[in-house]
Structure formats: C-alpha cells, structure tokens
Amino acid sequence: MIAPQGRGIAGPDTAAEAGTFRILHVSTGNVCRSPITERLSRHALTDRLGDPFAGGLVVESAGTWGHEGAPMEAHAATVLADLGADPAGFTGRELLDEHVIRADLVLTATRDHRAQVISMGHSAGLRTFTLKEFTRLVRAIDPATLPDPERAGGVVERARALVQAAAALRGWLLAPNAEADEVHDPYGAPITFFRSIGAEIDQALDPVVTALTGVPARR
DSSP: OOOTTSOOOOOTTSHHHHTOEEEEEEESSSSSHHHHHHHHHHHHHHHHHSOGGGGTEEEEEEETTOOTTOOOOHHHHHHHHHTTOOOTTOOOOBOOHHHHHHOSEEEESSHHHHHHHHHTOTTOGGGEEEHHHHHHHHHTSOGGGSOOTTSTTHHHHHHHHHHHHHHHHTTTSOOSSGGGGOOOOOTTSOHHHHHHHHHHHHHHHHHHHHHHHSOOOOO
16 A cells, blocks of 8 residues: 555565556655645546556655655645645655656656756666656657556556657657746745646646546546
C-alpha cells in the first residue's frame, strides 16, 4: 500500500518496483509549485483510475533547494483545496540522487530545474521534461499508438511508451518561445497569483493524465 505522502520508496530490484511507474515533480523549494503539481496529479489520476497505485502509478515531488520537512506554503494549500485536491500531510524534501534514479518520468517547473536534474546524471535526459514541454509533446502523440491501459500492467506500459514517444519528438516539436515551457515561482506572491499558477498547472496536467491513463477527465 502506498505511503500517505507517497514518500515511501521501494528498492529498484523489488517485484513491486517492476510494475511501478514513478512520476517525480521538481521545483525549487518543494513548498509551492511541485506540491501543487504532485497533489493535482494524484487528484486527477484518482479521478480517472480510482486508485492510481493499484494501476502502478506513484506520484512524488522534491525541490532542488528543497526545505526538508517543511510544510506546504499556505497559499499553495488553499489553491489545492479550491481545485478539489488534498493538501493535507505534505512535507517538503530536497532532491536526491535516489529520487532521480528511481523516477520513470521527471516533470520540472522550469528549464533551469530540468537542467539541474539532467546534470545529476543517472541517464535522466530522456525522461526529464518541464511540465509544459511534456504537455506540448503529449498533445502531438496519437493515443492509438500507445499500449492499451485496460490490460494487466497496461497503465505502466502505456506510461513508459508515452515517455519514449515524447523524448523522440523533443527535437522536432520546439516551444514557440522561451517562456512557453516555464511555470513561474509564486513564492511570496499574493493568493491571486498562486491561483493563476494553480490553474496553469491544472491545465497543463489534464492532457498528460489523459494520455497516461487513456481516460478523459470527468466534466
């Protein structure tokens, strides 16, 4: 069973890990953007699948300058609650090598975060994207070319195929401008800016979660 915060990390050689797909969201302090993205991802996956962990999906987050053990920023928690996601029990953590090693997909807030993750090594380049970059690439992938999520292990197989397809497209489908792949930091900003960032993240996640699961959002 998944740990309440999604913090438990099984060893990579366990049987459970073989059938698991880990999504790691990365920002700077792990108190604003990446907690919002982590909890919105879980909320959306639960809406589609009922129990994401039962389908093999685990969602986590960390910060390149993470405040280890720190609570989520209050405005971030408010935004999550407004969007129907659960902010309870979150604690921040610093990005470590083990998080990158065990992640099947790393989604960062900015290009700088992406570069920092890739610079850690561990063959992270082909599975690390900014969130908005990954959204753009996913939109260009024909879902009919991905594995059927309904069969046993299909969600994990589909998620891995999606990452490979996105990596193959990266050099061909470029951002229209430098800012297109960025989610700006709301730390210290008023709640109105946090809400705009939350809406931005929520919008970017929707096609990603739909592509991962093969199930559209309930409207």
